[in-house]
Amino acid sequence: MSNGNEVPDEPTRRAFAKYGGTVALGGLLAGCTGGGAESDGSDGGASDGNSTDDGSTDGGDSEESADDAGDGSYTASISPVGEVTFESPPETVFTRLTHHADMAFALGRSDGITAMHAPDxxxxxxxxxxxxxxxxxxxxxxxxxxxxPDKEKLYELDSDIHLADPAWVTQVEGWDRSDIDEIAENVSPWFGNSLSDRHQPPAEEWADGYEYYGLWEQFERVxxxxxERxxxxxxxxxxxxxxxxxxxGLPTESERPDAVLISSGDMETVYAYTLDNPGFLTSHTRPLAPNPAFGGSVESGxxxxxxxxxxxxxxxILFLGGMQPGTSMAEVRSTLENDPVASEVTAVQNGRVHPQGARYQGPILNLFQLEMTAKQLYPDEFGAWPTYDEGPYPEIPQEERLFDRQRVADAINGDL
Incomplete structure (x- = not known):
């Protein structure tokens, strides 16, 4: 494909090999083979898959599905795509949401990412x-x-894999199932799952067999x-x-703090998010089990x-986006402290207004956010989170760190 405006009449050799050339693409995209966990009755019939309550993995069938096909190619599977055959490991990676970009980063493919939401x-x-x-x-x-995403731009990018959920992409104006099939045939496969974020129901055409994964279960499949096992x-x-x-170190339920997760661009309009609902958006707060201060009185968002x-x-108070360089936590706290109503909130009076990063987290951000949130909620058990106004993640003394930075760096760099 010489430019982004030309659409090949026939599948490229690369795309044909990656899908194995033995199953019609529509069948591949109809749903992941196997699985079959019971529906919880609230997700439009979509399956829970093998996801566990804390987002951990039980292994599933990912190791079996990655068997070598005997000619150097191999297969991997994920819902809603199903089983995909690859002739070689992908190097260039299209992503849409940051949980997938972080997965590619964790697997040493950061330099190969060709697209993502709000990259700067x-x-x-x-x-x-x-x-x-x-x-x-x-x-x-x-x-x-x-x-x-623009379909012609995907031709131009010519990525080895589209690490994005086709069931979500078809919700974007201008995209339908035929466009998904076209890109998979002529450029490269789709291989991603995003509706596991908060167990959103897929559109009817994707609902049959759609599975939800915990963050690390999906990371294993990716x-x-x-x-990159x-x-x-x-x-x-x-x-x-x-x-x-x-x-x-987790204290008993009666000793856990009441907490909220909020965000705001100007502190005029404030958004609230749940801390314990199913899905990978809460994979850093659910294991810590604080008491949700809003209870069930406020819907997420x-x-x-x-x-x-x-x-x-x-x-x-956990403030979403507080770690972004464009946000000053000092200003956030000052706004709350100077408001006649907000200044009466216990968290404001006690100086417990803390930054958060992003909910669409991949494995690397998840490790940091588990550590920081543990310290923010339970300083007596896990060491105090330092007062943070702006700048990079605070330098935690080595004896107070909850995970090994060097081991994580070595894994990303392939020094294993």
């Missing part, structure tokens, strides 16, 4: 954390912004697609140790005012 914003945010990983660098600035296992071991530390915040009266 998230480049700045992720680098706040990458600063604490020795010998690791990340540069997503200037990439194609893919929130509403690692199989890239033939060793990197995945090294990072999963770090996470298991971190979760074990959290589990051992709803706007709230300071009167509602005072009525909930949280012990801890």
């Amino acid at each position: 914003y998230y480049d700045a945010l992720w680098n706040q954390y990458v600063e604490r990983l020795p010998g690791v660098s990340l540069d997503w600035s200037g990439l194609y912004s893919s929130w509403e 690692a199989e697609a890239f033939q 060793e990197r995945y296992e090294a990072l999963a071991e770090v996470r298991e140790g971190l979760l074990s530390t959290i589990e051992d 709803a706007t709230v005012d300071f009167e509602q915040l005072l009525e909930a009266d949280p012990d801890v």
Whole structure:
């Protein structure tokens, strides 16, 4: 394909090999083979797959599905795409959402990312954390912004894999199932799952067999697609140790703080988010199990005012986007402290207004956010989170760190 305006009449050799050439593409995209967990009755019939409550993986069938096909090719599977055959590990990677971009980064493919949502914003945010990983660098600035992807641009990018959920892409204006099939045939496969974010119901055409994955369960499947099992296992071991530390130190339910997660661009309109709902958006708060101060009175993403915040009266306020370089936590705290209503909130009075990063987190951001949120919620158990106004992730003394930065850096860099 010589330019982004030419659409090949026939599948390219690369696309044909990657899908194995033995099954009609429509059948491949109809749903993942196997699986079959029971529906929870609230997701439009979509399956829960093998996802566990804390987002951990039970292994599923990903290792079996990554068997070598005998000619150098191999297969991997994920819902809603199904089983995909690759002739070689992908090097260039189209992504749409940052949980997938972070997975590619974790697997040593950061330099190969060709697109992502709001690249400059998230480049700045992720680098706040990458600063604490020795010998690791990340540069997503200037990439194609893919929130509403243009089909012809995907031809031009010519990525080896589209790490994005086709069931979500078809919700974008101008995209339908035939466009998904066309890109898969003529450029490269789709291999991603995004509706697991909060167990959103897929459109009817994707509902049959759609599975929800915990963050690290999906990461394992993505690692199989890239033939990076060793990197995945090294990072999963770090996470298991971190979760074990959290589990051992978690106080009883009656001793846990009431908490809220909010965001705002101007502190005029404030959005509230749930902390414990299913899905990978809460994979850093659900294991820590704070008491949700809003209870069930506020839906995730709803706007709230300071009167509602005072009525909930949280012990801890987690401020989403507070780690982004364009946000000053000092200004956020000052706004709350100077408001006659917000200043009465317990968290504001006690100086417990803390930054958060992003909900669409991949494995690397998840490790940092588990550590920081544990310290923000339970300073007596896990060491205090330092007062943060702006700048990179604070330099935590080595004896107070909840995971090994060097081990994470080594996995990203392939030094295993």
